[in-house]
Amino acid sequence: MFSHLTPTSPIASPLDLTALDAMSDVTLGGLVADIISHPRHDPADSFVLHAPLELAARMALLPHVRPDARPLARRRLVSLADGYSERAPSAHANIVDSGDVVAAAGLLTRAIEAGDLDAVDMAATTLGRHCSGTQLRHLLAEQIAPRLSAAAHGSIFLYQLPRVSPRGELTTGLLRPLIREVARYPDWLIGWIDEQEPIATSTSTRNDDGGLFDAISSAPQLGIPGSTFIFPIVAQVDHAEIAGALVRQPVTTADFRAGARSIMRAAAWTMLLEPVDHAPYGWSHALTLPQSVLGIAGDIGDPARALAIAATQLIGFRAALSTRPLLPRFEQPDPGVDLASELALGRECEPDRAASAAWHTPASMRRTLIDTLVANAATAHDAHLVKYTLASLDAAADDPGSASLHLAAAAKLAAVWAQRGDPDDPLS
Numbered sequence: 001m002f003s004h005l006t007p008t009s010p011i012a013s014p015l016d017l018t019a020l021d022a023m024s025d026v027t028l029g030g031l032v033a034d035i036i037s038h039p040r041h042d043p044a045d046s047f048v049l050h051a052p053l054e055l056a057a058r059m060a061l062l063p064h065v066r067p068d069a070r071p072l073a074r075r076r077l078v079s080l081a082d083g084y085s086e087r088a089p090s091a092h093a094n095i096v097d098s099g100d101v102v103a104a105a106g107l108l109t110r111a112i113e114a115g116d117l118d119a120v121d122m123a124a125t126t127l128g129r130h131c132s133g134t135q136l137r138h139l140l141a142e143q144i145a146p147r148l149s150a151a152a153h154g155s156i157f158l159y160q161l162p163r164v165s166p167r168g169e170l171t172t173g174l175l176r177p178l179i180r181e182v183a184r185y186p187d188w189l190i191g192w193i194d195e196q197e198p199i200a201t202s203t204s205t206r207n208d209d210g211g212l213f214d215a216i217s218s219a220p221q222l223g224i225p226g227s228t229f230i231f232p233i234v235a236q237v238d239h240a241e242i243a244g245a246l247v248r249q250p251v252t253t254a255d256f257r258a259g260a261r262s263i264m265r266a267a268a269w270t271m272l273l274e275p276v277d278h279a280p281y282g283w284s285h286a287l288t289l290p291q292s293v294l295g296i297a298g299d300i301g302d303p304a305r306a307l308a309i310a311a312t313q314l315i316g317f318r319a320a321l322s323t324r325p326l327l328p329r330f331e332q333p334d335p336g337v338d339l340a341s342e343l344a345l346g347r348e349c350e351p352d353r354a355a356s357a358a359w360h361t362p363a364s365m366r367r368t369l370i371d372t373l374v375a376n377a378a379t380a381h382d383a384h385l386v387k388y389t390l391a392s393l394d395a396a397a398d399d400p401g402s403a404s405l406h407l408a409a410a411a412k413l414a415a416v417w418a419q420r421g422d423p424d425d426p427l428s
Helices: 025-036 046-064 067-085 101-114 117-130 133-144 154-164 172-184 212-217 230-235 240-253 256-273 276-283 285-295 303-321 339-343 351-359 363-379 383-398 400-420
Strands: none
Touching: 025 046, 025 067, 025 172, 046 067, 046 154, 046 172, 046 363, 046 383, 067 363, 101 117, 101 133, 101 172, 117 133, 117 172, 133 154, 133 172, 154 172, 154 285, 212 240, 212 256, 212 303, 230 303, 240 303, 256 276, 256 285, 256 303, 256 383, 256 400, 276 285, 276 303, 276 383, 276 400, 285 303, 285 383, 339 351, 339 363, 339 400, 351 400, 363 383, 363 400, 383 400
16 A cells, blocks of 8 residues: 555665665664754754654554555654754763763753753753663653643653663663753743642542543633744643633542543544644644643652643643634544545545544454554654654553544544645655
């Protein structure tokens, strides 16, 4: 199916990959990680910011890519390294490696708050040399989760890295370029959660979301706050009178697992029901950002705090970009086609038809549907599609009763990108 996507141009890469076919996935990913672990001097553009996250997502999908799509999926990793190497020069840092990760984590926190990029890189270098991905999550989750700088992507890094590098297969030095962007705007963070009495989890044993889905559904339609960037979108609702009024009570009474599933369902329903205008960058982030905060909740402290941060992010997106109420009903009929056939239409495919094809896929054929989503994302150019597809698969696995919802949302975004095409794709 994907033979028409197989690139014919020779490999030209800073990796000097003269034996790509014989190289293991782990070796290839490690070489790419070594290249993109060096921060750029200038403020990161979207490509540089996403590079560590794109690598993690592609590496997570790669073992599940079917054989005919693997060559192009692996070439995407080479292209990622190429693109990163072509960006602005690396930042210079006077590196002093103390080997003390606890001290380095403390220094990193202070350096982020001061916006001291050189000190941030020194601390991140020590952590990258001596910590596993799991240790990084434990040391940094509390500090990173509420931050909106680096487009709030720090949590995605802490969530994804341990799964693809449990034994150091990818250097944790990948922290360096991302954390530099976190520190560039130290005042960008969700603040309402610390303005009043501390949020604390209820001792209730009820297995429900405490009304969290309804609270998210009640987000006011405020409109775009001058920009569709993540910081202004979330900052617009970062007030005790908006996000606080909606979610403080629900998150303190919710069962964490039920609350997390409700946030993910609300995000997926938003992708599924809203027009496609904001699907690529808006509704995709409305799921991937909250999911990552929820995914590192065990290292944040009180689970209610993670629920509050994640819900605030989603409320921000809905308040700025939504055009209709959040009514969890899917009424599209079965289109009588499978997702692979729909995506094969390229620019002629229809996102709503793709979503409906996935929604109506019987459980007996779900494995084939997932294979299609994985192969499509792993061979696609855009990092947002890769991240969202992985996030949707994770959400479906965590919440089997809503699997059709999450897979349909992923199918819709896949069709959006197929319809758009990408003239900047270096492998097209």
